Amino acid sequence: MKIELFIPCFMDQLHPDTAWNTVKVLEKAGCTVTYNAEQTCCGQPAFNAGFWDEAKEVGNKFLKGFSEESVIITPSASCTGMVKNYYNDLFTNTTLHNKCRAVQGNIYELSDFLVNILQFDYFGAELDGRAVYHDSCSGLRECHIKAEPRHLLSKVLGLELVDLVDGETCCGFGGTFAVKFEGISTAMAQQKVDNAMAAGADYIISTDTSCLMHLQGYIDKNNLPIKTMHLADVLAHGWGNV
Structure with a gap:
């Protein structure tokens, strides 16, 4: 196609x-x-x-x-x-x-x-570790995407996908919201990352770069042992010279 x-x-x-x-x-x-x-x-x-x-x-x-x-x-x-x-x-x-x-x-x-x-779900991707999937507000509520990324991640060799408490809650980015309401935005990111770490996750995966950028900023500032990854990066991991 x-x-x-x-x-x-x-x-x-x-x-x-x-x-x-x-x-x-x-x-x-x-x-x-x-x-x-x-x-x-x-x-x-x-x-x-x-x-x-x-x-x-x-x-x-x-x-x-x-x-x-x-x-x-x-x-x-x-x-x-x-x-x-x-x-x-x-x-x-x-x-x-x-x-x-x-x-x-x-x-x-x-x-x-x-x-x-396409009904194509296996890419030969490999990623060792445990991950949670973050439902972005746009993905879940505007595009009605929930099962699709989880299905793709279930085919990644070595990756264990576990549930995220309050996985459907906003990460706190919201564009200019993160600037205008920094305290609230940061607290929402903290809650999301804390829940991911409580699940023993090595990775937080999502379909939206903006969410991941926001969460990674919080992670980096606090030197936390967890990493964000976009779904495309996961699907290309282990085979595409990534």
Whole structure:
């Protein structure tokens, strides 16, 4: 299958290795991956901050950067949720109305696409240790993704996936929320990491770079013996020169 890849701005700037691992995973699943190097952002940061005019401008560029016929894959439930759910607020009854609807129907988060569309779940990945999976707010509530990443992780050799207490609770990032309400945000990250460590986890895995960045920041600041990993990095671990 030919697909177009959208890489979130967070990942592009801060975790490019995860983007490359996403390509490796998709190619191993039999996809031909194309990437428009002119892409930037889906507009979510501006939208969530209340700057809808600016979000619409960025979203306009996003929509025009993809073909109406293309399947679009992104390793971000957050960006997928933005396009599928909130582009309606920006582009309904505009000149991009029909293009918006086409793109909304063609964009998939990585684990959703692998499990439900391709029905491909084994990559030969290997990762020794115990892990918990963090349900990002966007993944769980906007994209309705829960079983898919867990199914993929169950196929990783050497990885023991255990339950996370309050796994469906927000990690505390929330974009500008982490800046405006630093104390609350930090306490939420602490609770998430404490629960993961109480489960004996070596890794916290999720589909959203923003959540993982927030949690890893707390981990690094407190020198804790646990690590965050994006799902794509796990699926590419042990075979793709990662």
